[in-house]
Amino acid sequence: MKKKRIAIDREFRALCPPLAQDELELLESNLIADGCRDPLVTWRGILIDGHNRFEICERLGIAYRSVPIKLTDRAAALQWIIVNQLGRRNLAPYARAELGMRLVPSVETQAKARQRLRTEGSVSARNLPPVHTAPAIAKRVGIGETTFEKARAIAAAAGELGAKTIAKLRRGEVTIAEVHRGLRADQKRAARAAAPRSLIANDGSALRAGDWRVVLADVDQVDAVITDPPFSAITHDGAARATRNDGSGTIGLAPSFNAWTDELVHEFVSSLAPRCRGWMVALCDDNLIAAWKAAYRAAGRLAFAAVPIVIKGGGNRLVGGGPASDAIYAMCSRPRTKAFASWSALPGHYIGSRSPESSGGRGKASWLMEALVRDYTMPGDLVCDPLAGWGSTLIAARAMGRRAIGAELDTAAAMKGRRRLELVAAASTEVAA
Numbered sequence: 001m002k003k004k005r006i007a008i009d010r011e012f013r014a015l016c017p018p019l020a021q022d023e024l025e026l027l028e029s030n031l032i033a034d035g036c037r038d039p040l041v042t043w044r045g046i047l048i049d050g051h052n053r054f055e056i057c058e059r060l061g062i063a064y065r066s067v068p069i070k071l072t073d074r075a076a077a078l079q080w081i082i083v084n085q086l087g088r089r090n091l092a093p094y095a096r097a098e099l100g101m102r103l104v105p106s107v108e109t110q111a112k113a114r115q116r117l118r119t120e121g122s123v124s125a126r127n128l129p130p131v132h133t134a135p136a137i138a139k140r141v142g143i144g145e146t147t148f149e150k151a152r153a154i155a156a157a158a159g160e161l162g163a164k165t166i167a168k169l170r171r172g173e174v175t176i177a178e179v180h181r182g183l184r185a186d187q188k189r190a191a192r193a194a195a196p197r198s199l200i201a202n203d204g205s206a207l208r209a210g211d212w213r214v215v216l217a218d219v220d221q222v223d224a225v226i227t228d229p230p231f232s233a234i235t236h237d238g239a240a241r242a243t244r245n246d247g248s249g250t251i252g253l254a255p256s257f258n259a260w261t262d263e264l265v266h267e268f269v270s271s272l273a274p275r276c277r278g279w280m281v282a283l284c285d286d287n288l289i290a291a292w293k294a295a296y297r298a299a300g301r302l303a304f305a306a307v308p309i310v311i312k313g314g315g316n317r318l319v320g321g322g323p324a325s326d327a328i329y330a331m332c333s334r335p336r337t338k339a340f341a342s343w344s345a346l347p348g349h350y351i352g353s354r355s356p357e358s359s360g361g362r363g364k365a366s367w368l369m370e371a372l373v374r375d376y377t378m379p380g381d382l383v384c385d386p387l388a389g390w391g392s393t394l395i396a397a398r399a400m401g402r403r404a405i406g407a408e409l410d411t412a413a414a415m416k417g418r419r420r421l422e423l424v425a426a427a428s429t430e431v432a433a
């Protein structure tokens, strides 16, 4: 009976990290000497394991067997190949990380499903631990979480680094840490050349327009990070649907910027924690509390219980059939050093009124930002807010005798932040004169 031809799928093939020349030669001589002893594996007639053996056997006319396996769909087949590769071969850390990157969509779907169960499910479902994509994948592929994050940064810059470097990484001839160090140095140089500085004060305070990853790449050390990132998708959606009590329509609280996820929290903390000498304080809604704690801990910091902040007259969040909540939380962490262990006791909550200027998630109340700056920094410290919006943290920092640096992605918001910051700078110059 004529053997059914095995099909090769380019995406499946690309998932199998290539063998080095000497490994290929060894495999070929083994196949010539002993024949192809282990069967190739197929799914719906497509090869999913044994690409190198298949190519050699076909070329040299060596007989082989194949076994079909049942998998529900293409996604399951991709997952099978990745897990099979990870289990079978002595892969270099970068090759393992690349396989891990292919798992991101399926683990993200799992993380979202878990998050939904935790917020909407039964009491027992609410006790399920959250799934954090990057740490979960790093564990599965057997490399450290920081190494995985560095590998992701390298993959994102693969075009700049060139095919030769990536091939060396895949073969383990250079380490992820070495390539990442070089990449960060290059990015810092580029950021220094390109970053729009617009320093608004001669003390170096600045609000840079752009993505914090880029425009703050050259900022090596700050004394504190105090920031107010976007909230979770559940809160953003709730804010968009919030209606007035009198039924006259929606309140229009929906932020114009994208919601945050556990992954963005982890990326933020893993990039900024090594550059922050002191406290990191981030505002968040209740859906992201666990992610902040986990990210701080993964970065080796001491993470504290969520500090509730009640903004009286603030917009209702988490609407839609459930109780609304006016509370947000400050997630605080500090370095595990003796110097910080003796920091004075800090408030367990903050309560105050909404700023009349605040709208669409921007323009946080000055009393709150000043309280955070007062409690978590010292006079003269450099305070960083990489998600500055209209600059409320930077303004509070300047007003309280700290230096400030920040970034804002949205150009219009950054311009407004700079104008607000300039007013404070001008006022303090007048007082000084």
Ligand SMILES: C[S@@+](CC[C@H](N)C(=O)[O-])C[C@H]1O[C@@H](n2cnc3c(N)ncnc32)[C@H](O)[C@@H]1O
Binding pocket: 210, 211, 212, 213, 227, 228, 229, 230, 231, 257, 361, 362, 363, 364, 365, 386, 387, 388, 389, 390, 391, 392, 393, 407, 408, 409, 410, 413
């Ligand atoms: C909640 S708002 C901050 C509001 C600010 N605390 C204030 O009082 O005006 C979060 C801000 O993060 C900004 N943002 C989101 N992703 C960013 C990124 N990658 N780089 C810089 N800014 C970003 C959004 O445009 C938004 O203005």
